[in-house]
Amino acid sequence: MRKFARNDVIAELEKEYQNDGGRLLPLSSIDDNKVVRSVRPSKSSTEHFAKGISERGLYNPLVVRPSYGRYELILGRKRYYGARLAGLSEVPCVITEKDDEETLLMLLADIRDQKDSNVVEMALVYQALSREFGYSQQTLSSLSHASRSQVTNILRLLKLPEPVLRMIADGKLTYGHARSLVPLAYNDCLDLAEMAAGRGLSVRETEERAKSLLNPGEELNDLGRLARSVGALSIEEGVTHIVFDFSSEKKKSDFLKLLGKLSSD
16 A cells, blocks of 8 residues: 555644645646546535625735646635635636655545535545545545445445535535435436435435335335335224325425336335
């Protein structure tokens, strides 16, 4: 394993730029980080940073590295997109000469330490460190202060369709929602993701619906379980009929929609 697999390397890398005041660079000369640029910070986060920058200016420098006559962003993605939205032409930057591995480790540390970190960004960094530099899941676990099973589950998110990954990055779906969507077929995954985001389904409700889609035959033989998965208050079974009681028209509609989808499979 290369030297950068040491557990203390991230702290050492961070020290190098913390006390550097930086210098102004044209914002137009800076490109987002190539590993995570496919997933942008959420709209709400970008607007929040843009508002703060417009009112108080941008005091914390971005961390960048030279890249083919331009600069590639290493740290400060939210500030970067906030500055763009705020219309800044120049931003303070710390310019550092880091190779790809060091850049990924710094990015990993930044995502790890953010309270509202983007789990899709983390997955992309995990993947790059694993594929390009041979980092094991155990090493990634140590570096990111996560369990090995968490590393595995986060990497699995990259199997999700791009539209679903964007929903997660934009805060419309949580990590818990996303985990239950991974085993689903493409169209089922999209449909359930849109339903969960649009109707505010809980993680448990999303998990139950995912199970229903994965095992339609089993669920059709157990309508009670299916009804409960969408919030049925009570179920009364007679000789020739079954009565389901729902707390709202929306939940009844959800049940009928899911039942109709399963019946057509």
